[in-house]
Amino acid sequence: MSRVVYIGIIIILILAVVASFLAFQSPPPVATPTGTQTPPATTPTISPTPAATPQVVKVGFLGPVTTTYGTIALNSIRLAVEEINNAGGVLGRRIEIVVFDDQNRPDLAVTGFRKLVEEDKVVAVFGVHSSAVGLALLPLIKEAKVPVFAMGAVADAIDVQVAMNESLKYWFRFNVNASMHALMVTEPAKYIAQKSGFTKVGLLYDQHAWTEAVVKRAKEELAKAGLQIVYEGTIDPGKTTSFVPMLSKARDAGVQILLVWTAYGDGKVLQRDYYSMKPPFVLIQFDVVGMGTLQWDVTGGSLPYQIFAWYFFAKTPEAQKFSKAYEERYEPLRYFYPPYFMYDAVYAWKSAVEKAGTFSGDAVADALYKYGYSGVSGYWKFTAGHSPLFGPGYITTVAVQWTEKGDVKIVWPPNLAEGDVSLPPWMK
Amino acid sequence: MIDIIFYSIAIGTAYALMSSGFNLLLGVGRVVNLAYGAFMALTAYVYSSLSAYAPPALAAIGAIALMCAIGTFGWSLLRVLRKDEMLMIVVTLAVALFIEGGLLYAYGPYQRVVPPLVSGAVWIIPLQWIAAVATGVAVITLYHIIVSHTRIGKAMIATAENPELALMLGIQVDRILYFTSFLSSLFATTAAIMISPMLTVTPHIAWLFLTAVLAVSILGGIGNVIGSIAAGYILSFAETFSAYYVDPHVKAFIPVMLVILILVFRPRGLFGKQEERWA
Numbered sequence: 247m248s249r250v251v252y253i254g255i256i257i258i259l260i261l262a263v264v265a266s267f268l269a270f271q272s273p274p275p276v277a278t279p280t281g282t283q284t285p286p287a288t289t290p291t292i293s294p295t296p297a298a299t300p301q302v303v304k305v306g307f308l309g310p311v312t313t314t315y316g317t318i319a320l321n322s323i324r325l326a327v328e329e330i331n332n333a334g335g336v337l338g339r340r341i342e343i344v345v346f347d348d349q350n351r352p353d354l355a356v357t358g359f360r361k362l363v364e365e366d367k368v369v370a371v372f373g374v375h376s377s378a379v380g381l382a383l384l385p386l387i388k389e390a391k392v393p394v395f396a397m398g399a400v401a402d403a404i405d406v407q408v409a410m411n412e413s414l415k416y417w418f419r420f421n422v423n424a425s426m427h428a429l430m431v432t433e434p435a436k437y438i439a440q441k442s443g444f445t446k447v448g449l450l451y452d453q454h455a456w457t458e459a460v461v462k463r464a465k466e467e468l469a470k471a472g473l474q475i476v477y478e479g480t481i482d483p484g485k486t487t488s489f490v491p492m493l494s495k496a497r498d499a500g501v502q503i504l505l506v507w508t509a510y511g512d513g514k515v516l517q518r519d520y521y522s523m524k525p526p527f528v529l530i531q532f533d534v535v536g537m538g539t540l541q542w543d544v545t546g547g548s549l550p551y552q553i554f555a556w557y558f559f560a561k562t563p564e565a566q567k568f569s570k571a572y573e574e575r576y577e578p579l580r581y582f583y584p585p586y587f588m589y590d591a592v593y594a595w596k597s598a599v600e601k602a603g604t605f606s607g608d609a610v611a612d613a614l615y616k617y618g619y620s621g622v623s624g625y626w627k628f629t630a631g632h633s634p635l636f637g638p639g640y641i642t643t644v645a646v647q648w649t650e651k652g653d654v655k656i657v658w659p660p661n662l663a664e665g666d667v668s669l670p671p672w673m674k
Numbered sequence: 675m676i677d678i679i680f681y682s683i684a685i686g687t688a689y690a691l692m693s694s695g696f697n698l699l700l701g702v703g704r705v706v707n708l709a710y711g712a713f714m715a716l717t718a719y720v721y722s723s724l725s726a727y728a729p730p731a732l733a734a735i736g737a738i739a740l741m742c743a744i745g746t747f748g749w750s751l752l753r754v755l756r757k758d759e760m761l762m763i764v765v766t767l768a769v770a771l772f773i774e775g776g777l778l779y780a781y782g783p784y785q786r787v788v789p790p791l792v793s794g795a796v797w798i799i800p801l802q803w804i805a806a807v808a809t810g811v812a813v814i815t816l817y818h819i820i821v822s823h824t825r826i827g828k829a830m831i832a833t834a835e836n837p838e839l840a841l842m843l844g845i846q847v848d849r850i851l852y853f854t855s856f857l858s859s860l861f862a863t864t865a866a867i868m869i870s871p872m873l874t875v876t877p878h879i880a881w882l883f884l885t886a887v888l889a890v891s892i893l894g895g896i897g898n899v900i901g902s903i904a905a906g907y908i909l910s911f912a913e914t915f916s917a918y919y920v921d922p923h924v925k926a927f928i929p930v931m932l933v934i935l936i937l938v939f940r941p942r943g944l945f946g947k948q949e950e951r952w953a
Contacts, residue, residue: 487873491917522800
């Protein structure tokens with residue numbers, strides 16, 4: 247074997263490692279691929295009724311339209327708009343949606359926001375998934391004075407800026423902020439610990455900016471509840487190929503409940519490995535990508551006894567009506583970030599416009615902050631940072647547990663629970 | 675701890691198998707096939723897709739049969755490349771990128787959980803891990819039986835030692851090389867189906883497979899099948915125990931670190947001999 251081949255192999259080895267690192271750069275959190283990325287473009291949506299109607303008001307959608315959650319968000323907005331248009335529109339005007347695919351890129355989002363506001367003259371913008379996008383848009387929102395209804399962008403830093411700056415009152419997040427994402431998992435964990443007499447917990451989370459506030463808050467909450475953290479591990483977002491070492495270490499540390507926050511698709515690997523290894527602890531996880539019944543198919547049924555914090559899964563008549571309408575218009579709703587929230591956002595905007603009697607951003611923002619809105623997800627009442635209040639009577643998330651048959655039951659909060667938590671049989 | 679040890683053995687067996695296939699083709703066919711990792715990734719995706727319509731065992735047999743056929747006849751391309759080593763590297767790398775691009779187009783860049791061949795567990799050891807070890811041991815044993823006790827195996831050794839002389843002795847070298855390509859493909863496809871349910875696959879996993887193959891090959895000694903087996907276990911244990919005791923993120927650096935160490939202290943690998951040819 248000549249020296250050329252040896253050198254070639256070594257060069258390729260180094261290139262392969264570098265390429266694998268670059269190629270594995272964290273993709274945006276998604277459930278499943280929904281098609282190829284499209285170049286950013288604005289796409290006017292044709293109203294279902296005759297286009298000759300002269301009185302039209304435009305709203306924008308700025309988000310990653312080719313992802314699963316982006317598609318579902320847009321579908322939910324379209325559904326609400328169609329219903330409103332069929333009922334006579336808002337202040338006598340029909341709504342038209344203009345779409346801009348920001349691909350979760352702040353640079354594209356800034357371009358898109360300017361386009362929507364300056365060229366398309368939209369009176370409200372829906373979407374905005376990424377915190378980086380949300381932070382990049384804040385100066386533009388202040389200038390444009392157009393209400394923005396974000397589906398994600400959960401960074402607490404946005405709340406702080408909005409709370410401290412009156413000129414950012416146009417920003418509303420129709421989702422709980424990062425700190426509340428801690429409670430989505432710690433609250434059911436505390437509830438289970440209390441009921442089962444557990445005292446030792448472990449934390450496993452994405453090594454990413456979005457979890458910084460989450461973990462800080464989670465540690466405070468767990469300490470207050472007297473729960474001892476005996477294991478803490480991090481996930482390389484979008485790159486983890488096996489959780490065997492982490493699960494093994496958590497088990498050896500004596501963990502009784504493992505709390506997980508993940509948003510980049512690694513959850514399915516964790517769920518597969520947990521069910522395969524069956525370590526003797528309860529797994530409670532916030533997994534954006536796994537937030538729906540689709541996850542059963544994705545993991546090949548590796549979910550029994552696992553507990554998930556879901557944004558919304560209430561079986562109220564209003565929620566079921568929306569779910570049925572969505573199914574009739576598109577397909578069965580099997581992924582829950584963020585259809586209910588975005589559907590509510592459109593109606594919340596309509597409600598605020600009607601209360602204000604104008605499409606003016608100032609008046610609409612003031613009306614929404616003052617009155618809030620009661621929708622299919624609950625009561626949207628906003629904090630000073632324009633994040634929704636979290637808890638009974640407001641926006642409440644749920645914890646669901648998968649059964650061996652592939653069903654889910656709500657196990658937390660107690661007022662919505664459909665049954666008690668079933669401890670995995672391998673814990674006994 | 676016992677599950678970590680067994681997991682390392684299962685992954686190590688897969689590493690040993692995949693590297694043995696690579697080194698077999700290198701030792702007998704004199705081909706550095708840099709598309710090997712992509713070929714494994716493609717096998718994992720074919721198996722995953724077939725398992726949506728058939729039981730896992732049937733899907734595995736179908737995937738192995740299909741990919742072995744492609745791998746065997748792929749020798750028609752590889753044999754041409756043997757004449758120019760640089761061309762071999764460039765073309766096989768291009769094939770790898772082509773496969774990766776195709777998988778990205780067809781399946782997207784997202785992680786995919788591959789169904790296990792067998793479900794359930796014995797005590798705390800998942801059956802998939804046990805199946806991986808058993809299958810790997812069976813395939814390697816079969817290979818040694820072929821090499822040690824059959825005419826075709828002896829012909830492979832002769833071809834590896836001196837193809838021109840083997841041809842003069844009446845050995846149909848071309849057929850032997852096609853058979854070697856088939857065996858190499860069998861190793862790669864079996865390893866892919868064993869290891870992919872224990873990891874997660876993306877189109878980019880091709881490079882992780884190739885990295886492991888090259889690291890194990892260099893560690894064990896280029897072209898040395900016995901060395902590959904030993905090095906496969908060394909790499910697997912090093913990766914898993916570093917993830918357990920140090921940090922899971924360290925795991926990615928282990929193959930490169932081992933390669934650097936072996937190239938500094940024993941460039942020919944743990945089991946390699948200078949100018950050795952081994953079938």
